[in-house]
Amino acid sequence: MNLPSSLPLSGPLGLQLPPAPARAETGFLNLGQHPRADRSLAVNSRWLTLDGKHWMPVMGEFHYSRFPENEWRTELLKMAAGGVNIVASYVFWNHHEEQRGEFVWTGQRNLRRFVELVAEAGLLFYLRPGPWVHAEARYGGLPDWVMAQGPVRNNDAAYLAAVRAFYGQIGAQLRGLLWCDGGPVIGLQLENEYDQVGPGRGAEHIEALRHIAIDSGLTVPLYTVTGWPTLDIPEREVIPVSGAYADGFWSGATEPLPPSGVFLFDTSRAIGEMGNVGGTPAEGRIDPSHYPFFLAEAGGGMHVSYHRRPVVTLQDVAATALVQVGSGANLYGYYMYHGGCNPAALVPGARLQETQDTGYPNDVLVLNYDFRTPLGQYGQVRASYGRLRCLHQFMAAFGEELAAMEAVLPAERASGPEDRSRLRASLRGAGDNGFLFVNNHLRHHPLPAFSGVQFEVQHSGGTTLLPATPVQVPSGLSFIWPIGLRLGAARLAHATVQPLTRWTEPDDTQVLVAFALPEFGAKLHFEAASIEVTDSTPGDEIQQDAQGWQLDIAVTIAPRLLRVTDATGAVHSVVLLPQALADQCLHAKLNGRDRLLISPQPLYLDGDEAVVSVADDGLAQVQVWPANEVAAGFAVQMASLPARVPGEVALALLQDNPSPPPVRLGPHVAWRGKSTPLAPDDEAYAQATRWSLDLPAELAQGPGRVMLVLDYLGDAARLYADGELVDDHFYDGEPWQIGVDRFVVQGNAGPSQVALSPTGGGLGIAQPWGHSDGRWPVLELAVLAADPEAPIFLEAFARERLREVGGRPTLASVALHTRRELRLSL
Missing domain, CATH: 2.102.20.10 (Beta-galactosidase, domain 2)
Structure with a gap:
């Protein structure tokens, strides 16, 4: 539709306020049966109540196993300052039990410690244990041995037995931390994006998972499921939650997507795949007479795949949030609110990201899960953090009355x-x-x-x-x-x-x-x-x-x-x-x-x-x-604090390859109706243009965060430290930010002092805001040449930049910035 740049309204736009607050149905949902003695938490068909008052919380997803544990506390306090009330996290099965019967709950996989820190930060916790979580993880988080043993995501006896062991481990980790124990864990999401129907599937499978969770000690007031792509659920036992993304990296389109429904006020509660951004069409409506409008997957940003690399803006994210609240949402849950990085696989040589060669539709980055969130992969604070906090503080201050206010449209x-x-x-x-x-x-x-x-x-x-x-x-x-x-x-x-x-x-x-x-x-x-x-x-x-x-x-x-x-x-x-x-x-x-x-x-x-x-x-x-x-x-x-001059990065070209690797197409995906390009393999990076990066030695002796900002042009890039892959990036036209202080090698580090690098090497990870006795590893950057006309989605400005250099690997600028913490008593 071609429209002029300005349209006049013919007269005032009319709206009418309801005469009284909305009335809520009680008694339909069989929830809230695991209370605690000193506080109350309840839900009805419209809203949550906390301690007897209407409550309109903000929930933010932060994956503990995708973030260094020595930085958890700081990031949780930043989430609280951003107006988040509830921290949600998937529990990735293959982060904890890569090999059958060998569970790992230590280091950045220490769920219990993370939830304890959530409570210390004054926040609540929402558990999302899958067992299938998606989250752009290998096999949706299911371990390889589970995939090999037989049918998954249904009531197959062997599968349920494995789930029972996994849920049992989670229950043991969280003992004493549930809401009914006086702890922060208020809810549990069963499965994710569940689309199977029929005997032993659909509602029957969700109900089986709920019973296993309860038997495992995971007794919480709230149980939810994603309300897409079907509504085959045990209707009184769970609340279907919604999603709303401004764009989708999973789409096969190489051009901008059609106008999205997430920017249109809508009270119909139609389901679909994350607000009409592609994939499964809407096939039903969440019944507002029984279920409140809660979101668990509203985009705090957007991930990238190799074939589609959207740059979601501040206004994209802010408008999506405002529209959902204006449409009647009474719980706003972000996926993601905080970015991260895949952990080291426990099996040597293994990787934990979603790939097309494992039968999944997307090739995503091996490590990087930044998601362009308000708080980034290295804890960097983006503009969306402050803009969204404006909405969060409004919800906190006015939510007690706003929650009971119906949404009406002109x-x-x-x-x-x-x-x-x-x-x-x-x-x-x-x-x-x-x-x-x-x-x-x-x-x-x-x-x-x-x-x-x-x-x-x-x-x-x-x-x-x-x-x-x-x-x-x-x-x-x-x-x-x-x-x-x-x-x-x-x-x-x-x-x-x-x-x-x-x-x-x-x-x-x-x-x-x-x-x-x-x-x-x-x-x-x-x-x-x-x-x-x-x-x-x-x-x-x-x-x-x-x-x-x-x-x-x-x-x-x-x-x-x-x-x-x-x-x-x-x-x-x-x-x-x-x-x-x-x-x-x-x-x-x-x-x-x-x-x-x-x-x-x-x-x-x-x-x-x-x-x-x-x-x-x-x-x-x-x-x-x-x-x-x-x-x-x-x-x-x-x-x-004393001013700090970060200095400059000394670059040396080690290898030059101006030719892009050939485009390889992945398998046909039925719902996309096409194949999309495969990500280049490790051998392509071995042949890529490479630079060494020599950072000023004094920056390795802290304290503080040291951000390396690479404005590069090419198809994709990887950063190596002492030969180990430590971060990766698909070019999207914007600078790549890397918190390189995480890769500082600690001086005099014995085996007990050395933390794993993201890929399992022996790099010492810097303690947050201090690494006084360290040195830089040997850093190398590999950048692949790009075909500016390749059949992938890039924002127009990003593709134009590639065309200007003919796709040749180019470092437009390299900069260093530091951040240190200063405590003030106000």
């Missing part, structure tokens, strides 16, 4: 994902208050800007027209506006700011924190309240009329603090931030008080200390409000 709405002629909006609310969700972003198919935009919301108190004057909604924008938000006895009828968080002070006055998008500014309409602006500027406009107070507040680069005196005389606070600061803002309890912390550097809390990740310049800055029990203005705290 009568005049897009007919489907491909309809780009109408502005996309949704409303969650009840009575005379709610939240308006708007999304004008669609990956690879830009939506037009819409001009003359106003919304006419009918509610129990009448009709609200917002904003007061029409605005233009640019292409690519998504946001949330409040309607009828109460601040004590005052009512914010409407505003062009997005709520971020709120809290109640010890004196019962309230604090509302919101942020302004530069496209709209901060326009607030208060009813029945008097307003004080504590730091009025010439750009502010404040007017009073019969309807209340109209505020047009200048919000540019600094926080603004307003005072709102309600009808009872109580004085409440409104903190307004520009969006750039909202992305840096953490609401936390610190030293016994709710506070806002704003920092341009990544920041998390460890007790009452703020831990700031400082870059090469060594500078840390944190704005705090309120600070030192003073409620006016933000206090700025600054601290520094």
